[in-house]
Amino acid sequence: METSKRLHTPASRQTFAVAPRVWGLKTLFANLYFVANPNGSWVLVDTGVKGYAHQIRSAADELFGENSVPQAIVLTHGHFDHIGTVRELAEHWQVPVYAHPMEFPYLTGQSSYPPPDPSVGGGAMAYLSFIYPKKPIDIHQLLVLLPEEGIVPALEGWHWVFTPGHSPGHVSFFREEDRVLLAGDAFTTRDAESAIAVMTEKREVHGPPNYYTPDWGNAHRSVETLLNLNPKIAATGHGMPMKGEELTRQLENLVKNFWLKAVPKHGRYVHEPAITDEQGVVSLPPEVSNTVPKVLAVAGAVAVAGLFWMAIKKRNNSKQKNGQGHYGSYPKNRPYSHNRVMTGLPPTIDPDFDDPDAHTNNYP
Ligand SMILES: [Zn+2]
Numbered sequence: 484m485e486t487s488k489r490l491h492t493p494a495s496r497q498t499f500a501v502a503p504r505v506w507g508l509k510t511l512f513a514n515l516y517f518v519a520n521p522n523g524s525w526v527l528v529d530t531g532v533k534g535y536a537h538q539i540r541s542a543a544d545e546l547f548g549e550n551s552v553p554q555a556i557v558l559t560h561g562h563f564d565h566i567g568t569v570r571e572l573a574e575h576w577q578v579p580v581y582a583h584p585m586e587f588p589y590l591t592g593q594s595s596y597p598p599p600d601p602s603v604g605g606g607a608m609a610y611l612s613f614i615y616p617k618k619p620i621d622i623h624q625l626l627v628l629l630p631e632e633g634i635v636p637a638l639e640g641w642h643w644v645f646t647p648g649h650s651p652g653h654v655s656f657f658r659e660e661d662r663v664l665l666a667g668d669a670f671t672t673r674d675a676e677s678a679i680a681v682m683t684e685k686r687e688v689h690g691p692p693n694y695y696t697p698d699w700g701n702a703h704r705s706v707e708t709l710l711n712l713n714p715k716i717a718a719t720g721h722g723m724p725m726k727g728e729e730l731t732r733q734l735e736n737l738v739k740n741f742w743l744k745a746v747p748k749h750g751r752y753v754h755e756p757a758i759t760d761e762q763g764v765v766s767l768p769p770e771v772s773n774t775v776p777k778v779l780a781v782a783g784a785v786a787v788a789g790l791f792w793m794a795i796k797k798r799n800n801s802k803q804k805n806g807q808g809h810y811g812s813y814p815k816n817r818p819y820s821h822n823r824v825m826t827g828l829p830p831t832i833d834p835d836f837d838d839p840d841a842h843t844n845n846y847p
């Protein structure tokens with residue numbers, strides 16, 4: 484049957500397999516996920532960074548057939564690296580966008596998120612946080628509330644779980660049948676604070692990205708909630724999927740040592756969270772001085788930009804060698820890298836692995 488054949492479509496060159504009927508796509512440094520029902524209908528979870536709409540549609544074509552349209556877009560949260568193409572895709576496909584009510588103010592132009600905290604120090608992404616957009620987008624015409632009681636629209640067997648902390652209305656998605664978790668940024672599977680880890684995709688459980696987390700108490704409780712679901716496979720907003728005992732052990736460790744391992748030593752939200760409600764930000768703890776000297780911050784930003792530039796260059800070169808340079812230049816159509824393995828590094832997801840039904844053999 485045509486539909487079932489499509490459900491066994493190998494993960495394309497563009498996507499990585501997560502579990503049966505779940506595929507991921509990396510946009511520059513943030514992941515989004517394609518999740519299908521047994522009957523072939525599907526939903527997009529998150530939408531990546533700006534400039535990737537074309538690639539997302541082409542990956543969907545490869546997975547589900549030419550001009551395939553999802554039933555809906557659902558958002559884990561509204562940070563810019565998860566909603567970069569949401570308007571373009573939702574308007575193109577004419578589908579609703581679902582989010583948690585506590586996330587609405589930041590998706591309807593009503594409130595800005597609590598400001599990111601560059602004072603958390605040390606992290607590559609913290610150095611760059613000043614360039615991130617601070618103004619909320621307004622997609623109120625497209626936006627619909629997630630149904631109550633954890634029902635995920637148009638997806639059978641999935642539930643959403645409220646996991647605030649990294650953002651006020653952050654949710655994760657869980658498929659009980661095989662315990663697959665899409666955790667958004669509630670926790671991540673690579674060190675978002677390290678530019679090297681961002682490049683190499685070393686899989687390791689980490690807390691939510693420091694620079695954008697305004698409520699560490701809730702973030703801690705949320706990771707505990709997710710651990711209690713006993714996930715067998717976890718795919719997150721940043722990093723490659725993890726599974727099995729390694730996942731459980733590292734997630735347990737994160738919950739147990741959250742304040743040591745995940746929470747920054749100092750920073751605006753470490754002792755006091757941002758207070759938010761359904762209208763947006765209510766109050767913020769006072770700003771703390773940025774402990775990263777300006778000159779270091781600039782040097783850090785330049786170094787990170789340089790690493791990304793080198794990765795893009797390397798990728799373009801190897802593409803030209805392979806006669807695959809037809810995607811045009813970065814960043815419009817093609818990211819520098821998604822599910823590629825760099826040689827000489829610890830084992831990670833096999834880029835040639837393409838059978839989503841055999842996913843359990845894929846991760847060391
Ligand atoms: Zn985020």
Ligand SMILES: [Zn+2]
Nearest residue numbers: 513564668720
């Ligand atoms: Zn993110």
